[in-house]
Amino acid sequence: MPEGNEIHRWAERHETAFAGKLVRVDGPQGRFTDSGLLDGRKLRRVMAVGKHLGYDFGAGRILHIHLGLQGDFTEGKGSLPPVKGALRLRLWNPAAVTWTEIETAPALRRLRYSQNDGSKELPAEQIAWVELRGPMDCTVYDERRWNELLERLGPDPLNGDGPERVLERMAKSRKPVGALLMDQEVAAGIGNIYRAELLFRARLSPFVPGREVPAAVARSIWKDAKALMRAGMVDRRIVTTEKRDRPSYKLMGDRGRGSLGVVLPEELHYVYRRHGKPCLVCGAEVKKQEMEGRNLYWCPSCQA
Template sequence: MPEGNEIHRFAERHAAAFAGKRVHVDSPNGAFPDAEILDGRTLKSVEAVGKHLGYRFGKDLIVHVHLGMYGDFWEGEMPLPPEKGALRWRMWTKTDWMELRGATDCSIFDEAKWQALLARLGADPLRGDADPAPAFEIIAKRKTPIGLLLMDQTIFAGVGNIFRAELLYRARIHPERPGKDVSRKEMEGIWKDAKKLMPAAMEDRRIVTTLPKDRPHKRGTAEDDEVHYVYRRHGKPCFVCGATIKREAMGGRTVYWCPDCQKS
C-alpha cells in the first residue's frame, strides 16, 4: 500500500500538471460513472491528507481517491496511450495525461463528506498544519502496542508499514511496547523523525531510512538491499548490532524489529 510520501508526491505532480486548467475526464472501464460530470471543468487544486487524495473541481465536486493495496497512477505527456487494463479514471489536457487503476475508492465527495473525512484522520507529518499533540495524548493512555497505534490513521495519517518499522527501529522502541509506556519525549522524537524521512521519500519512490555509517557500502547512494534497517530484512543481520531481524503478524500486517536494538 502506498504510504503518505507517495500520496503527497502524486498530489504535487498532478497539481503541477493539471491544477488551474480545463481538463478532459473519462472512465474507460465505467468504474467511475461520474467522470462525465467533470469533463471540460477546471481542476482547481489537489490535496493530500494521509493516504487520501482530493481533486477539487468545485465546493461539492471533490474526487476522492484512496489507492488501497493495489491502486496506482500512470502519468505522461501527450498523446494519450492506448487504453489498457482496468483503467478506472483518466484525465488529460493538451500536454499531459494521468490514469488511475485498481484504487479502493474513486468517487465524488461533497464538501461535508470531505470535511468529515479530514476530521477522522490524525496528524499527517507531511502537512505543515499538522498538530501531533492530540495523537501524543491518545497514545499516552493506551495499552495497545505502539506498533498498532502508529498504523492507526485516526492517530497518525500517512504512516504505513515501512515507516512504522523503520521509525520504531530508529527510536529503538520495540513494536509491542504499550503506547502508555512510550514517553512523550520518545513520541516527539518519532514525530520529528517522520517529518524528516517522509518528505525525503517524496523525491522518488524509494524510502531510505538507513544512515550511511550503518550501511555495508558507506559511500554513495544506498543500494536496494540496504535502504531499510528492518523492513523485510527478517532472517538477516542487523546493520548495527548483527542480531537476526525478526518479524511477526500484527494487526493484519507484518511488523519487523531487531531483538537487540529494540528491547521489549
C-alpha cells in the same frame, strides 16, 4: 501499499500539471460513471491527507482517490494511449494532449512501488494525462463527506501537523505503539515501512503500550517521520538507513559502491523485510511477527 510520501508526491505532481486548468475526465471502460460531474471543469487544487487524495473541482465536488494495495497511476505527455487494462479513470489537459501525434513512445509506466528512484520520471510540468488503475476508491465526494474523512484522520507529518493529537491518543491507549503508528486515526500516512523503521530508529520496542511511551520519544519519532517522509517524496524510494550503518560503507568507506549517492537495495532499511538477517547495527537476528494483520519487523536487541 503506498505510504504518505508517495501520495503527497502524486498530489504535488498532479497539482503542478493540472491545477488552474480546465481538464477532461472520463471512465472509458464504464468503471467510473461520475465523470460527468467533473469533466470540463477547472481543477482547483489537489489535496493529500495521509493515504487519501482529493482533487477539488469546485462547487463542492472533490474526487476522492485511495490507491489501496493495487492502485497505481500512469502519466505521460503527447497523445492519450490506447485504452487497455482495467482503466478506472483518465484525466487530461486538452490543451496539452496532442491528438494527431501517432503514439510512438510507450506510456511511462511506473515500476513497482519503491523499486523506482524517480530518475526517469517526466517533469511534472510536462504531464498531459494521467491514468488510474486498480484503486481501492475513486468516488466524487461532496464537501461534507470530505470533511468527515478529515475529521476521522489523525495528523499527517507531511502536512505540517504537530504531534499533539498523536501524543494524546497514545497516552490513553494500552495498544502497542507498533499498532498505534499504523492506525490512520492516530497518525495519517504512516504505513508498514515507516512504522517499522521509525521505531527502530527510535530504538523503541513495537510492543510498548502507547501510554508508556515517553512524550519526548513520541515527539522525536514525529520529527523523524516528517524528515524521512519528506525525503521519500523526493527520491521516491524509502531510505531510512544512515550512511554510517550501511555495510558497504563500513567496509569500503567513501570508495564503496554504496557511497556514490546510490543506496544499495539491501541497505535501504534497518528492519523492514530483513527478518532472519543480522541487524545492521548490533548483528542480532531481525524478527518478524504479525501485528493486527500486518507483518511487523524489529530487532529484539536494539529495540528491547
